[in-house]
Amino acid sequence: MRLLMHMCCGPCACYPTEKLKAEGVEPIGFFFNPNIHPYEEWRRRLSSARSLATTVGIELIVDNHYGMREFLSRTLPLIDDDDTIQNPDGHHARCRVCYAWRLGRTAEYAAENNFDAFTSTLFYSRYQNHELMRSMAEAFARQYGVEFYYEDWRVGWERGRELSIERGLYQQNYCGCVFSEEERFSAEWRKRRKKFFSGLRAQREEPCIRR
Numbered sequence: 001m002r003l004l005m006h007m008c009c010g011p012c013a014c015y016p017t018e019k020l021k022a023e024g025v026e027p028i029g030f031f032f033n034p035n036i037h038p039y040e041e042w043r044r045r046l047s048s049a050r051s052l053a054t055t056v057g058i059e060l061i062v063d064n065h066y067g068m069r070e071f072l073s074r075t076l077p078l079i080d081d082d083d084t085i086q087n088p089d090g091h092h093a094r095c096r097v098c099y100a101w102r103l104g105r106t107a108e109y110a111a112e113n114n115f116d117a118f119t120s121t122l123f124y125s126r127y128q129n130h131e132l133m134r135s136m137a138e139a140f141a142r143q144y145g146v147e148f149y150y151e152d153w154r155v156g157w158e159r160g161r162e163l164s165i166e167r168g169l170y171q172q173n174y175c176g177c178v179f180s181e182e183e184r185f186s187a188e189w190r191k192r193r194k195k196f197f198s199g200l201r202a203q204r205e206e207p208c209i210r211r
């Protein structure tokens with residue numbers, strides 16, 4: 001099978017490539033991540049993806065364009081003053097745009113270049129909205145007429161961490177966009193999130209008095 005595998009970075013590709021190779025599938029990597037900022041961070045993640053590809057002996061196709069401006073023009077209109085408030089299924093509105101852009105472009109590229117199927121290392125992450133991404137990828141598969149190869153690679157989380165550390169790959173500590181960087185490191189945002197989630201917990205624990 002000719003499989004195009006979207007790669008968000010090197011560490012997230014460790015387990016999927018090991019698993020695919022064990023199953024006899026040789027994926028071709030595809031680096032397309034306009035959501036990663038700032039530029040130096042994008043370069044570090046690209047470099048870790050290249051390093052992993054060389055180590056495991058897979059081809060890597062790279063979209064070399066740093067897409068920060070396009071990313072911001074698509075997502076800024078969705079950001080409000082209190083962006084801690086997530087959708088009921090647990091993601092920011094901007095993440096939906098981000099998933100759709102990366103998965104959609106991967107499906108489109110796979111169809112244009114005669115791949116049998118496409119997938120993404122995003123399905124390894126414990127931090128993304130897995131089910132939302134899965135339904136989007138299935139929709140793109142129908143739209144572009146190319147199969148979506150699905151595996152829940154989260155089961156290999158520990159193995160992937162072990163491999164990436166062993167290989168000395170750069171370990172990022174935030175999701176990717178400037179918004180996620182702020183949410184990860186700013187004390188103000190940590191406070192806001194804590195408040196938001198404790199409010200959510202309180203709502204869930206409140207006994208239902210209406211019949």
Ligand code: SF4
Binds near residue numbers: 035092175
């Ligand atoms: S938090 Fe992550 S998934 Fe969401 S928009 Fe930012 S980079 Fe994309």
